[in-house]
Every structure is written in structure tokens, then in C-alpha cells.
Amino acid sequence: MxxxxxxxxxxxxxxxxxxxxxxxxxxxxxxxxxxxxxxxSAPVEVVVPTAAAVSSPAAPPEDAEDTDLFIVTSPIVGTYYRAPSPDADPFVDVGSRVKKGQTLCIVEAMKLMNEIQAEQSGEVVKFFADNGEGVEYGQPLIGIKVG
Incomplete structure (x- = not known):
């Protein structure tokens, strides 16, 4: 050989x-x-709360005063994207009806795309983050009017 x-x-x-x-x-x-x-190895999400996060939860946006408004927050620190790719349509827009479990957006962390899903059914009424913006753990992303 x-x-x-x-x-x-x-x-x-x-x-x-x-x-x-x-x-x-x-x-x-x-x-x-x-x-x-x-x-x-599988990616493991490690959340290290900051001193501010330990002492008090993030203040909800002023629009959250409506008790029927469910705020979707970021479960991790990363980059927020409204669509699966730059040239694709967004997962949802203002006025979109969503069902529990439906993908709403993506938060990219360490080159992993984490799909954020609706925890409540309802209508999307507000976006609190801009596409491509860096987001923190617990930061409000989307407001859903429950119902």
C-alpha cells in the first residue's frame, strides 16, 4: 500500500x-x-443575572398597563431578528394573529438561532425591539393583545 x-x-x-x-x-x-x-455536546444556555436583574425585574414598557397585553421577552442575550433570513418576510407583523407555540422571531446567540415562540394566542400590537438590535435577557420584544 x-x-x-x-x-x-x-x-x-x-x-x-x-x-x-x-x-x-x-x-x-x-x-x-x-x-x-x-x-x-449540545449548547447549554447559561444565564448569569446582573445585580440589577436580581434586585428588581425589568420594568415593563408603558404600553403594558393594558392587562390584556402579554409581553414576549428575550430568554437570552443576543441579536433580535424578525425574519428567518435577511431577504425573507418577517414571522409576524403588527396586526398578525398568532397562536400559542407559533414562532414570532429569532434571537441569535453564539451563532445559534433561537426561535422565540408565542406563549399566548392573540394579536401582535407592538414591537419593542428593532430588527438586528442587540437584546438583553428579559428585555421586552413583542406585545400581544391576548384573546
């Missing part, structure tokens, strides 16, 4: 789903194996 063949075999093995490979050719034995205990 030539060194180039061995390199190609290793490259193909690395990118495959095969855990072990053994080749005996022309008096040469090649054994390859992958660590079965490898860990697939």
Missing part, C-alpha cells in the same frame, strides 16, 4: 459513520478505530 492510499483511507474513515476498520493488504496491517465514548 502506498502512503497516499493510507492517507485517503484515514480521511474517508474519519468522515464516515464506521467505528472500526481493519485492512490486511500486501503484508501490511492497518487498524483504525474511533473512540466510542465521544461526547456530542
Amino acid at each position: 502506498e502512503i497516499n492510499e493510507i492517507k485517503e483511507i484515514i480521511k474517508l474513515f474519519s468522515s464516515s459513520n464506521v467505528d472500526q476498520l481493519e485492512i490486511d493488504k500486501e503484508g501490511l496491517s492497518l487498524k483504525l478505530g474511533k473512540d466510542k465514548t465521544s461526547v456530542v
Whole structure:
């Protein structure tokens, strides 16, 4: 076996789903194996509250005085987007009827797109953040008139 063949075999093995490979050719034995205990890491959301957040919750916007207005807040620090991509239509607009569980917007954090879903059904009446704006944990994003 030539060194180039061995390199190609290793490259193909690395990118495959095969855990072990053994080749005996022309008096040469090649054994390859992958660590079965490898860990697939999932992103973990770590929220570290600031002193201000611990002492008092974020003040609701003045429009929140209406008891039928549900305020959707950011669950993480990141960048707020109203649409799935720059050239796509927004998930919702003012006047849109939304159902519980419907995607309203995205907050990007560490290159992960986190879909923010409606916790209440109703009508979108206000946006508190601008598209592409950095948002903080607990910051109001969208006002939904419940009903």
C-alpha cells in the first residue's frame, strides 16, 4: 500500500459513520478505530443575572398597563431578528394573529438561532425591539393583545 492510499483511507474513515476498520493488504496491517465514548455536546444556555436583574425585574414598557397585553421577552442575550433570513418576510407583523407555540422571531446567540415562540394566542400590537438590535435577557420584544 502506498502512503497516499493510507492517507485517503484515514480521511474517508474519519468522515464516515464506521467505528472500526481493519485492512490486511500486501503484508501490511492497518487498524483504525474511533473512540466510542465521544461526547456530542449540545449548547447549554447559561444565564448569569446582573445585580440589577436580581434586585428588581425589568420594568415593563408603558404600553403594558393594558392587562390584556402579554409581553414576549428575550430568554437570552443576543441579536433580535424578525425574519428567518435577511431577504425573507418577517414571522409576524403588527396586526398578525398568532397562536400559542407559533414562532414570532429569532434571537441569535453564539451563532445559534433561537426561535422565540408565542406563549399566548392573540394579536401582535407592538414591537419593542428593532430588527438586528442587540437584546438583553428579559428585555421586552413583542406585545400581544391576548384573546
